[in-house]
Amino acid sequence: MRNWKEGKRMQKSINFALVGHMFMGRAHSHALNDVTMFMKDLGIRPVLKTICGVGAGLEDTRERFHWEKSETDWHKVVTDPEIDVVSIAVPGFLHKEIAVEAARNGKHILSEKPLARNYEEAYEMYEAARDNHVLNMVNFNYRRIPAVALAKQLIEEGQLGQIVSYKGFYQQDWALFGAPMSWRYKSEMVGKGPLEMGIHITDMARWLVGEIDEVVSVMKTVVKERQTADGSKEAVTNDDNTVWLARFKDGFMGMFEASRAHMGRKNFQWFEINGTKGSLRFELERMNELNVYLSNDCEDRRGFRNIIVTEEMHQYMKNWWPAGHMLGWEHTVLHQYYEFLKAFEEGSMPSPSFEDGMKAQKVLDAVVKSAEENRWVSVDEIGR
Ligand SMILES: NC(=O)c1ccc[n+]([C@@H]2O[C@H](COP(=O)([O-])OP(=O)(O)OC[C@H]3O[C@@H](n4cnc5c(N)ncnc54)[C@H](O)[C@@H]3O)[C@@H](O)[C@H]2O)c1
Structure with missing residues (x-):
């Protein structure tokens, strides 16, 4: 995985995994499906590789939103060499563990808000992303209206x-x-x-x-x-x-x-x-x-x-x-992915980043x- 500071990317696609398949999991999946249909200036296409979740409905979400495969163990997702970006849409107590391990494995990360359960945990996420030079974004989607x-x-x-x-x-x-x-x-x-x-x-x-x-x-x-x-x-x-x-x-x-x-x-x-x-x-x-x-x-x-x-x-x-x-509301999440993908293409840090999540x-x-x-x-x- 290349460092986000290495400048403008030439690659045409980027592989996503998403942890979480219910409310926000569906919103993220929808955004990833539609973002390149509408945001015509994007030169990069997200590939929906793996959706991860526990409980009923995982296969249904995988099929409806065109994910290639499903997984129930997030550890396998964040260590999968095929994955470039891990999106996190699970309850807050899991955010830090998943994000820190994803960062250590060189994955870029788009995490749901709040970043974690408290400032201490949010700081650890920020530090892990910073030290491993991965793109990081927190889904403060209402900025995108x-x-x-x-x-x-x-x-x-x-x-x-x-x-x-x-x-x-x-x-x-x-x-x-x-x-x-x-x-x-x-x-x-x-x-x-x-x-x-x-x-x-x-x-x-x-x-x-x-x-x-x-x-x-x-x-x-x-x-x-x-x-x-x-x-x-x-x-x-x-x-x-x-x-x-x-x-x-x-x-x-x-x-x-x-x-x-x-x-x-x-x-x-x-x-x-x-x-x-x-x-x-x-x-x-x-809105x-x-x-x-x-x-x-x-x-x-x-x-x-x-x-x-x-x-x-x-x-x-x-x-x-x-x-x-x-x-409508779903456009807020799609716009957030647009900003994330644009930042990836340009080799810049997306906003709002983990630093914003930590400060809030x-x-x-x-x-x-x-x-x-x-x-x-x-x-x-x-x-x-
Ligand atoms: N940005 C927004 O507008 C917005 C709105 C609502 C919720 N959220 C945030 O999104 C996150 C998820 O909320 P939700 O409402 O989608 O919750 P939800 O209860 O609908 O879904 C939780 C998801 O977590 C998954 N999950 C739980 N434990 C897991 C594990 N051990 N391994 C893998 N997956 C696991 C479940 O499979 C499920 O898909 C929360 O952090 C919440 O604060 C954001």
Whole structure:
């Protein structure tokens, strides 16, 4: 396996293995199947070699998404000389082990978020990828929405002026319907606090407006126990709802909430950014739109405008449909693979990398520490 620093690749195809075949496994498989159909400037084609998973449905996913073979032991996948890239779409407690071993075997890696269960583990993943010179990317797929890219562009152009306030919410309701015990409700499997959803809004804030300096938080487990396969009850060991305030390094403040127990909220990720000259607002459930208020508009017609972000000049859109023909959630993952493959071709590090995943995780370790110790916690307090 060549080092990613060796410059532009001449090869025309690259062999993928994917560990995980269920929800995100299907999203990754879909992206890998379709990415070269639509992203015409890609000179490299992903080859779907091996899908790995445990439990029902593995063969079905293999067949539907055109994987050449299936495997149940991930150790065999990460040591297979035929594989160039390992994608990881399994619960968080497995990410570090798989990624570190994949990196040691020279495999490039695209891992699901959160990188791991805590900063310590995320750092080990970052270190292993860095020391073995492999490409690494974390699937913060919401960066890849054209409306979010437009938000970033407006901020970078200075259209909002100086940032005054950042608000980032991620609310869903699946914890309220009596689902049985699973890895999602165990801190030892997926980390404490708000990790699963909080990591997305933390990354979004870091990416759009910069680093967070300190946080203060509260966390609550709403549904305290769940039924196991044998009919007994087991305690939920992570939190359903976490709220935190933040001070950013640039001096402005932020407000965040990550919850899986907000009835009626399905995939409600929302941010609003207020600046001295303008504001903008985005909602994932209306992902083709961006709401923008600019104070330099004529005084008699100022107001929030709703931009449908599907014009040819918007990011990625020239590859898709005529304006107004909306994109869906699955495109976020496809765009992420596009960025990964482009980086591979160009011999550059893809973004967001494990370093971004690790830095977001550091913020959330501070959020957990704050709730546990009932005080403001500086992100710099979290270390190795
Ligand atoms: N980026 C996003 O938008 C997004 C959305 C949901 C979940 N996720 C992340 O994706 C990851 C997977 O979540 P999911 O919702 O797809 O979970 P899931 O429960 O639907 O699937 C888990 C997968 O892990 C596999 N698995 C478990 N143990 C294994 C083992 N020992 N060896 C091989 N495979 C094993 C299972 O076969 C299954 O395919 C998590 O890290 C989660 O945080 C990301």
